[in-house]
Amino acid sequence: RTRRFLEYFRTVSAAIDGIYKQLTRAPTAPLGGIAQLQLESEREPYRYGVKYYAMPPGKRYRDMEQLSGGERSVAALALLFALQAARPSPFLVMDEIDAALDPLNVQRVSRYLRERAADESPAQSVVISLKDAFYENANALVGIYRDPSAGHASRVLTLDLDAFGAVSLGDEGGGA
Amino acid sequence: RTRRFLEYFRTVSAAIDGIYKQLTRAPTAPLGGIAQLQLESEREPYRYGVKYYAMPPGKRYRDMEQLSGGERSVAALALLFALQAARPSPFLVMDEIDAALDPLNVQRVSRYLRERAADESPAQSVVISLKDAFYENANALVGIYRDPSAGHASRVLTLDLDAFGAVSLGDEGGGA
Amino acid sequence: GRLLRIELENFKSYAGKVTVGPFPPGFSAVIGPNGGGKSNLMDAISFVLGLPSRQLRGGFLGDVVYRGNLAAGEAYTFLAEEPAPQSAVVRLVYEHEPDRETVFSRTVTVSGVSTYRVDSRAVSLETYLRRLQAVHLSAGPQSFLVFQNQVEEIANRSPQQLAALFEETS
Amino acid sequence: GRLLRIELENFKSYAGKVTVGPFPPGFSAVIGPNGGGKSNLMDAISFVLGLPSRQLRGGFLGDVVYRGNLAAGEAYTFLAEEPAPQSAVVRLVYEHEPDRETVFSRTVTVSGVSTYRVDSRAVSLETYLRRLQAVHLSAGPQSFLVFQNQVEEIANRSPQQLAALFEETS
Ligand SMILES: Nc1ncnc2c1ncn2[C@@H]1O[C@H](COP(=O)(O)OP(=O)(O)OP(=O)(O)O)[C@@H](O)[C@H]1O
Ligand SMILES: Nc1ncnc2c1ncn2[C@@H]1O[C@H](COP(=O)(O)OP(=O)(O)OP(=O)(O)O)[C@@H](O)[C@H]1O
Numbered sequence: 283r284t285r286r287f288l289e290y291f292r293t294v295s296a297a298i299d300g301i302y303k304q305l306t307r308a309p310t311a312p313l314g315g316i317a318q319l320q321l322e323s324e325r326e327p328y329r330y331g332v333k334y335y336a337m338p339p340g341k342r343y344r345d346m347e348q349l350s351g352g353e354r355s356v357a358a359l360a361l362l363f364a365l366q367a368a369r370p371s372p373f374l375v376m377d378e379i380d381a382a383l384d385p386l387n388v389q390r391v392s393r394y395l396r397e398r399a400a401d402e403s404p405a406q407s408v409v410i411s412l413k414d415a416f417y418e419n420a421n422a423l424v425g426i427y428r429d430p431s432a433g434h435a436s437r438v439l440t441l442d443l444d445a446f447g448a449v450s451l452g453d454e455g456g457g458a
Numbered sequence: 459r460t461r462r463f464l465e466y467f468r469t470v471s472a473a474i475d476g477i478y479k480q481l482t483r484a485p486t487a488p489l490g491g492i493a494q495l496q497l498e499s500e501r502e503p504y505r506y507g508v509k510y511y512a513m514p515p516g517k518r519y520r521d522m523e524q525l526s527g528g529e530r531s532v533a534a535l536a537l538l539f540a541l542q543a544a545r546p547s548p549f550l551v552m553d554e555i556d557a558a559l560d561p562l563n564v565q566r567v568s569r570y571l572r573e574r575a576a577d578e579s580p581a582q583s584v585v586i587s588l589k590d591a592f593y594e595n596a597n598a599l600v601g602i603y604r605d606p607s608a609g610h611a612s613r614v615l616t617l618d619l620d621a622f623g624a625v626s627l628g629d630e631g632g633g634a
Numbered sequence: 635g636r637l638l639r640i641e642l643e644n645f646k647s648y649a650g651k652v653t654v655g656p657f658p659p660g661f662s663a664v665i666g667p668n669g670g671g672k673s674n675l676m677d678a679i680s681f682v683l684g685l686p687s688r689q690l691r692g693g694f695l696g697d698v699v700y701r702g703n704l705a706a707g708e709a710y711t712f713l714a715e716e717p718a719p720q721s722a723v724v725r726l727v728y729e730h731e732p733d734r735e736t737v738f739s740r741t742v743t744v745s746g747v748s749t750y751r752v753d754s755r756a757v758s759l760e761t762y763l764r765r766l767q768a769v770h771l772s773a774g775p776q777s778f779l780v781f782q783n784q785v786e787e788i789a790n791r792s793p794q795q796l797a798a799l800f801e802e803t804s
Numbered sequence: 805g806r807l808l809r810i811e812l813e814n815f816k817s818y819a820g821k822v823t824v825g826p827f828p829p830g831f832s833a834v835i836g837p838n839g840g841g842k843s844n845l846m847d848a849i850s851f852v853l854g855l856p857s858r859q860l861r862g863g864f865l866g867d868v869v870y871r872g873n874l875a876a877g878e879a880y881t882f883l884a885e886e887p888a889p890q891s892a893v894v895r896l897v898y899e900h901e902p903d904r905e906t907v908f909s910r911t912v913t914v915s916g917v918s919t920y921r922v923d924s925r926a927v928s929l930e931t932y933l934r935r936l937q938a939v940h941l942s943a944g945p946q947s948f949l950v951f952q953n954q955v956e957e958i959a960n961r962s963p964q965q966l967a968a969l970f971e972e973t974s
């Protein structure tokens with residue numbers, strides 16, 4: 283059991299920095315940030331736990347507690363994606379993971395999900411979001427609403443975005 | 459002490475439904491929802507507490523627990539605004555109160571803050587937000603960023619939106 | 635494997651029979667107004683994957699059966715002359731091999747009693763969970779289901795709590 | 805009364821002296837990237853209104869003094885040859901009557917010791933809080949300061965916890 287834990291831990295630990303860099307790279311910070319996982323004890327991993335260090339670009343190391351809301355969300359998502367990279371589930375289902383993200387971080391996370399869908403297998407994800415900057419990068423949209431003509435019950439409409447080609451919603455408005 | 463509590467409670471209780479309706483009115487629901495506060499006991503108000511009922515338009519009464527994330531945020535904001543209406547503070551400071559709100563609810567809340575600024579006194583508010591649909595309704599913008607030429611310390615830029623007249627950012631893009 | 639579609643029958647805000655999908659192999663975004671039913675869809679997915687009821691919002695499992703949206707005292711009118719539904723069903727249709735589907739189905743009554751089916755055949759909960767595990771769909775404290783507001787919580791975890799994330803049922 | 809401006813000196817991510825404002829009489833929105841310093845501004849407002857340190861994020865009050873952003877081991881270079889600051893100051897400039905300002909100021913050292921001033925005159929904490937109360941700016945478990953993620957928490961409160969919101973210091 284401990285052996286499987288260590289094996290899994292090492293794979294996740296090897297993946298996390300690359301993923302965190304992918305989520306934090308920017309023109310002003312082409313290298314991205316730094317992320318690291320540490321086992322407090324290899325012999326009793328559960329007892330002492332796993333320490334997670336994430337340093338956004340341009341910042342000195344701070345406790346997770348001292349990062350901002352959005353910085354913590356990006357760090358948490360990097361960890362979740364690293365767990366997935368090490369041991370993929372057939373699909374991911376996530377609910378409003380972009381709540382604390384600014385528009386640039388929203389782009390980075392949604393592009394990560396888009397790229398993951400393009401090159402990995404399996405890479406299916408179903409992600410609830412209220413932000414158009416997030417869902418404009420999806421392969422398909424699933425719209426859920428209350429239908430007054432059905433006693434306000436929930437109803438669903440699905441739209442295949444790939445059928446429209448690579449048009450970004452942001453372009454239509456000329457940069458509004 | 460109990461007498462002051464009851465006095466304050468009654469004023470808030472009288473204000474809450476009107477404010478909740480203001481935050482939930484929509485073309486499909488011109489009357490808005492229903493909100494209500496109830497004292498479990500008038501003689502020992504602290505011991506038994508205050509019960510808050512909020513019913514979004516088109517829905518039957520459900521416990522606060524069964525409302526969706528956005529519905530709960532709107533209900534919570536109505537309560538905060540009602541407390542303010544009953545006993546106004548000189549200014550409000552709020553951080554990302556729109557995190558769980560869909561674009562229509564974002565509009566309703568930011569318009570409430572805008573209208574409150576126009577007709578009440580005092581009605582000053584300073585609200586942190588990541589959503590342009592929210593801050594486009596502000597009288598002024600305060601931009602806070604990390605300045606690489608200042609060792610990445612926080613710096614501030616202020617912009618008076620009223621100086622530009624009543625232009626909505628959403629119009630520039632022709633509805634993108 | 636790939637998720638093909640989710641079928642809901644009288645589950646939470648989904649009155650009658652509603653099919654969600656087909657889901658593409660890639661990245662789908664679920665969108666819509668507050669209170670529309672998006673998190674309820676996520677609850678349906680957790681439900682059909684056999685998660686215990688405390689993982690679903692609200693206390694009692696029988697509460698997930700559709701109850702009319704009308705104000706207290708009004709008659710139940712969506713399904714017109716039909717009585718209120720006594721059970722809810724969620725089916726997860728999964729392509730476990732190319733062009734081969736498995737249907738996982740869970741039903742719960744208003745009194746909170748669950749029954750399970752794999753490809754329309756009734757099975758015990760143990761068998762159901764075993765069949766899910768065989769296609770890597772067992773949903774423990776998994777990293778593949780992230781609930782509303784949970785992302786921030788992950789960042790706030792202690793080292794011991796983070797270690798729990800590494801303990802996946804494979 | 806009306807908030808005119810906030811002056812920060814070496815408070816959290818605000819190195820050196822930074823003035824935020826002037827704030828209009830109406831609705832101002834604070835915007836910017838994640839990690840920019842927006843919630844730090846809110847912390848500064850709570851701080852200068854005399855809130856106890858547990859209301860500020862992070863454990864120790866002395867931690868709010870600006871500490872350079874450079875990776876551990878690098879020299880502190882923003883203020884070039886200057887040493888790291890040993891204290892942080894926040895001033896809240898308040899128009900308590902038309903065209904008449906009051907400046908509330910709180911300083912804290914890296915060892916966590918606070919001192920208070922009203923219009924540049926040093927006062928005790930008790931006097932400071934009393935002067936704030938006189939202009940209706942006492943910040944108890946108030947409804948006028950709503951912290952990040954707190955809105956959802958209000959909706960989840962029990963009846964007894966909600967009653968606490970009604971117990972305002974006037
Ligand atoms: N058994 C039930 N019968 C009918 N309606 C229900 C039932 N259970 C929950 N609901 C309704 O479902 C709604 C909540 O839906 P849900 O949480 O999925 O919304 P959402 O789309 O996630 O919204 P948000 O964007 O605000 O998170 C509530 O209005 C609630 O009243
Ligand atoms: N004493 C300090 N010295 C220097 N930097 C600090 C200090 N205390 C906090 N910081 C930095 O301030 C940043 C957090 O800023 P803040 O929480 O205000 O961001 P924010 O604009 O609210 O972001 P978000 O939109 O993600 O909530 C962190 O990067 C943290 O490292």
Ligand SMILES: [Mg+2]
Binds near residue numbers: 377528672782
């Ligand atoms: Mg939801």
Ligand SMILES: [Mg+2]
Binds near residue numbers: 350352842843952
């Ligand atoms: Mg913040």
